[in-house]
Amino acid sequence: MECLLGLLKVKVVRGVNLAICDPLTHSSDPYVVLRLGQQKVKSSIKYHTINPEWNEELTLSITNMMHPVKIELFDHDTFTKDDSMGDAEFCILDFVEIAKRDLSDVPDGTVMKTIHPEKANCFATESHITWKDGKISQDIVLKLRNTETGELVLHLHWVNIPGVAR
Template sequence: MECLLGLLKVRVVRGVNLSICDPLTHSSDPYVVLRLGTQKVKSSIKYHSINPEWNEELTLSITNMMLPVKIEVFDKDTFTKDDSMGDAEFCILDFVEIAKRDMTNVANGTVMKTIHPEKENCFVTESHITWKDGKVSQDIILKLRNTETGEIVLHLQWVSIPGVAR
């Protein structure tokens, strides 16, 4: 059995300029699926929108910080298989390593690390892992792959498990 390191709360904030999958209405019915290893969590469906606002919190148990979090966006269809609207992924290694540190003497609002957009990641802009109000958090904007357009805005927050060593 793998050791639980902590929980990753992922707030799916919104989608920006997602693909139009329903040409008659010039919109889509998007939802987001997050995967980490064998875990899979899903947002609600936002009907008739290419700029959906979810503001939903999905939680993943972290047992292996080497695995990437994979994101897929789908268009909900009633009579056919849901259409893919793109995908993205991000590495949580730096985030978890920082979250496991002793933050006793770290000032509130400290940027612990900055992640820059690179060829190897899906980041649209630089992203800061921050210690604020007693929590490690990160705001991320990801460019969707395998589609012509679309971005997903996420907010990550670490939840330590009492009794689990840092």
């Protein structure tokens, strides 16, 4: 059995300029699926939009920081299989390593690391892992793959589990 390192709270903030899957209404009915290892969590469906606002927090238990968080967007369909609207993934290794440090002497608002967009990741913009208000957090904008258009905005923060060693 793998040891629980902590909880990753993923706030699915919004989608930007997502693919149009319903040509008659020029919109989609998007929802987000996050996967990490055997875990799978889903957002609610936002109807008739290509710029959905979710602001929903989904929680993943972290037992292995080497696995990436995989994201899929789908268009909800009532009578047929849901359409894929793209996918993305991001690595949590740097985030978890920083979260597991003793940061009690680090000044509030310190940027602990900056991650730049590159071929090896799905980042659309620079992303900063920050120590603020006693929490490690990160704002991420991901460019969706396997689709013509779309970005997904996420906010991450770490929750330590009492009794789990840093």
